[in-house]
Amino acid sequence: MNSERPDTRQHILTCGQQLIAAKGFVGVGLAEILASASVPKGSFYHYFASKEAFGAALLDNYFADYLSRVDALLGRSDLSGAQRLLTYFQRWIETQCGEDSAQKCLIVKLGAEISDLSESMRSSMLAGTESILRQLADCIAAGQADGSIGSTQDPAEAAQWLYQAWLGASLLTKLRRDCSSLDAALSGTRAHLKLN
Template sequence: MNKTTTATNNTCEHILDVGEKLILNLGFTAMGLNELLATAGVPKGSFYHYFKSKEKFGEALLNRYFSDYVITSKERFADPNKTQRQHLLDYFSLWMTQSCQAACHSKCLMVKLAGEVSDLSEVMREALDHGVTRVIAQLRSSIEAGVEEGSLAIDETPELLADSIYSLWLGAALRAKVSRSDAPFISAMQRTERLLKPIA
């Protein structure tokens, strides 16, 4: 990779990094393009070199977010010293811990943008839907592996259980955001432990 390519990639990633931080604090609609450019310290021409519009920027940001999220989660689920049930419970425990460290004010791009942009941008809605589908598929694979290794006993199909648990936690994240309380996460964790039953 030559220096020009490296600089180009760095500029693009820098704009995405700054934009993600602003959106998590302000929301997508409230984040003005001028504010993004000023904070990132890049000219408008640089932005439009990488993104045709603010909407396309949002799509790229979501695609990057979910790709990084899935890769990181895959690494966590790969520890051979833990059962898949332990991996799943650790995954949701980390979700709760990270959210509550932020005073239950969501730092998850999915939670932040789902309600805001789904009715405003079909492109971003599709990016969200595709990303969530990837996350649920990862949970399903872990549940399937847990059943196969004998660490999990489940009462429904892995597909349905993965979808149900993710929806449970998405709802908990939204409730925690509204109530500024960790109670919805605690309730979701207790329910998850019951759904992901250990082999008796």
């Protein structure tokens, strides 16, 4: 029985993430999560004390996966710091402009919705975004060191500026239903970092 628990818990999280990425946290009821995961209510409550606890676990799971992928990309030694950043942001454009809602950024989808709704979910999201900022700052510092990034701005400040710009562009992309804001964010990134 114990060997099945992590798989069942992960299955519930995966099914829930797909629904929430498409409809938002408030827009998805517990019954819909249970039906999607094909588990009874008792199984859900075995792993999660509440829907809010489920939401915090979902965000922790999302960030663990996302940060692992970002680390693999931004940590590549065969590319310059600038090339790694550009690859990261190109991937951002592809996922935000793609049709698969499960691939889209949960921070963009849920940030405003849950920040005033749940302290535990807000804390999970904040911790995840701070980890992303550290990874971006490390990549910017590497690009400054290898000469591919001409900006001398503090890497942490540059990462903050970039991340805010890309989150804002992603929100505008949802409103406009086109990629023009993300294309502009990419141009702004190149100019801001003085990419060589």
